[in-house]
Amino acid sequence: MNGIHKDRLNEFIGKIEQLDAQLGPLPGIATAQRRQCWAQQIVSSLRRISYTDTLLMRSVNAARRDPHSGIFDPVRGALHFQRSGQLDEAVWLTFVLTHFGKHAVDEWKLAANVYGSFGVGPVWTFAQYAAAPAGFENMLAANSGRLADASISGSFSNHRKFQSKKPQAIAKTFRTYYEWQTEFGGFRDRMIATHASVGQEPQAAFDALYKSMKGVFGFGGGRLGRFDFLTMLGKLQLAPITPGSVYLDKATGPLAGARLLFFGDRDHHITGRALEPRVDALDGVLGVGKQVIEDSLCNWQKSPDVYEYFRG
Structure with missing residues (x-):
């Protein structure tokens, strides 16, 4: 090796x-x-x-968080948001990258297309989605043909290969995830509530967040989506958590x-x-x-x- x-x-x-x-x-x-x-x-x-x-020790180009850029990388993009003081945007982009994953060939293509409206519409940041969730669902419906064609839309990663690319399925995942992230206000508020409930020990906090995601469509029914998402939050230092x-x-x-x-x-x-x-x-x-x-x-x-x- x-x-x-x-x-x-x-x-x-x-x-x-x-x-x-x-x-x-x-x-x-x-x-x-x-x-x-x-x-x-x-x-x-x-x-x-x-x-x-x-990555935590390196500088990050702002274009990394732009799905219309040729160097879009949502892992680095989440770090850029965090360093800009935009925690909710960083956590939201971590959800996006986890849901679609990085395909072995297409890489971040599917995530970029959905997050960036297939290049002909708004970028569905946390703030943009909060302002117009119906607009996001309309965008998905308008691009249903592109989503169905993997050569255009890109593909899910191996970890997410059983997820549906139907507009209604993606819309439900985003909607239920947004409800989870904003249940107490923003993500920082969720962490405060979690610490108040189970304490600040990283493994206990991870477990509480893991259990709290049961209602997130495409994540809560199984375990890999939740596990990958929360471990990524920990690795990117967006939350003081680690799996126990x-x-x-x-x-x-x-x-x-x-x-x-x-x-x-x-x-x-x-x-x-x-x-x-x-x-x-x-x-x-x-x-x-x-x-x-x-x-x-x-x-x-x-x-x-x-x-x-x-x-x-």
């Missing part, structure tokens, strides 16, 4: 070898080849987080990886809720954080014997 954290590969192989002694036999990593493969996925997951850490669990209930890829790890079978009958504490306990040995564990298990189970790089 090349790149950052490659020097930690042997460290993680050693820690993985300790798991059997501390947590019991793990059939999924009985071979050295599988232990190395999972260790490589852990390194890849750490790199993705390190990328965000690097892998949140396996209703998971797919991470749960398959956990089942493979503990039982040697991706399709084992054990539920995510029952397996979650055992997976959380892995971090006591690996010490990489819950997001890295869930991400690396998800990618490892796709190819447990031969390392492959996977994008989100």
Whole structure:
């Protein structure tokens, strides 16, 4: 492997070898080849987080937040909003980037098209959406044909591939998310209310926000949308939160990886809720954080014997 954290590969192989002694036999990593493969996925997951850490130390061009610009990048754009003192805009753009995701080929094309009215209308910032939610829905309806044609609109990322591009579905996601972000006023008010309810411990706050998003269409019914959104808020330092669990209930890829790890079978009958504490306990040995564990298990189970790089 090349790149950052490659020097930690042997460290993680050693820690993985300790798991059997501390947590019991793990059939999924009985071979050295599988232990190395999972260790490589852990390194890849750490790199993705390190990328965000690097962005925090760099300057950001204002064009990064403009969907009509050729250098539109909503991750950097959210940082620019935050540095401009516009927290609600930063959190809103983080929602947009999470909902559509970065496609392996199209990259941010779908997010740019919806956020930027396909280049022929307003940019649907938090303020613009608040002023004219019906206008946003009309824009979606007017572009239903473009949305249906992936060659024009772009595609969802792998994490969001089951989301619908029908105007009414996108409209419902934006509407219910906006209601969530503004329930107490702005996002800062939601954080104040969360801290008043559960305290300021980052894991407790993450959990409270995670549970509070159940009503957000396209996010609350499952767990990946909520998990990805909230972990991104934490990585971009838009909220003082961090996951204290892998949140396996209703998971797919991470749960398959956990089942493979503990039982040697991706399709084992054990539920995510029952397996979650055992997976959380892995971090006591690996010490990489819950997001890295869930991400690396998800990618490892796709190819447990031969390392492959996977994008989100």
